[in-house]
Amino acid sequence: MILLPAIDMKDGCCVRLKKGDFxxxxxxxNSALETAKRFADAGASWVHMVDLDGARDGIRQNFPFIYEVIQxxxxxxxxxGGIKNELDVITVGGAGVSRMVIGSAAVSRPDLxxxxxxxxxADRVSVGIDCLNGSVRTSGWxxxxxxxxxxxxxxxxxxGVRTIIFTDIAADGMLSGPxxxxxxxxxKVVSCKLVASGGVTTLDDVKRLRDMGIYGAIIGKAYYAGTLxxxxxxxxxxxQE
Structure with a gap:
């Protein structure tokens, strides 16, 4: 199972939220690049990045910092975060992102x-399904x-989607378990690669997801809070791939 430690970007800063509440x-x-390098030093091969401003407002002000991490x-x-139209797809893909996550736009524009x-x-495209009480949420949740x-x-x-990032909003940032x-x-419903997001807190969580056959797990607050x-x-x- 691959682990994807997370960096969420807002106003050029590395931040965390609880349950997606701004x-x-x-x-x-302080630095997305230095944080990513620490992930690499720990043995990670992937980083999961979210442009929160892009997700909420469609403004790609964090991209210079994201591009540093890519390079x-x-x-x-x-x-x-903020991949809403064809230009966004080409911009993100052309910048060298290994896998883009289309979230809200997948609901309103499956043609995108x-x-x-x-x-x-399919290897470079995934869909983010952000779920609260069984229902898909959009626009930054x-x-x-x-x-x-x-x-x-x-x-x-x-x-044709082969990778789904599934986030349980109720668990996100709460250190409560996936x-x-x-x-x-x-x-039971899909054969896609599933990436678990939200609530991964302890080593036992990682082991249980691995044993379930989950493809990947995003590590967010647990890393920054020191619980994992x-x-x-x-x-x-x-x-790690």
Missing amino acids: ATVHQVA DSGLQVELG VAYALEQYG EQDSGLDCLEFAAHMEQI SYRQLDALQ DLAQAVREAGP
Whole structure:
């Protein structure tokens, strides 16, 4: 199982939120690049980055910092936030992102997902499904789409998506453990690679997700709060791509 330690960017800073609430934003690190290099030193091969300003406002003000990580960290970058149209897809893909995450736009514009798949292939395109109480949320988690997350995941697989990043908003930033039940339900519905996001807190969480056959797990607050040693987690997760 691959581990993807996370860097969320807002106003040029590395931050964390609780349950996606922008009112809870707080800075956790000074430099995205230096943070990514520490991830690499711990044995990670991937970093999961989120452009929070892009997700909420469509403004790509964090891209210079993200581009530094792409160019100089030695990590493969998975990037989400603000990928809303064809120009965004080409910009992010052309910048060298290893895998883009299309979130809200996948709900409103599934044709954009198909476009991205056509341009870059299934290995470089994923869909982020952000779920609260079984329903897909959009616009930086602030709007309820009314779509059932399992049905939506199945639809995305039908159009060619092979990687899904699943976030349980209720668990995100809460150090409460992943949503094993929802992940298990997803595994029964789709054959996509699943990346678990939200609530991964302890080494036991990493082991349990690994044993479930989950493809990847995003490590967020647990790293910054010190509840999970990344190097130890990487050793338990196994070989990193």
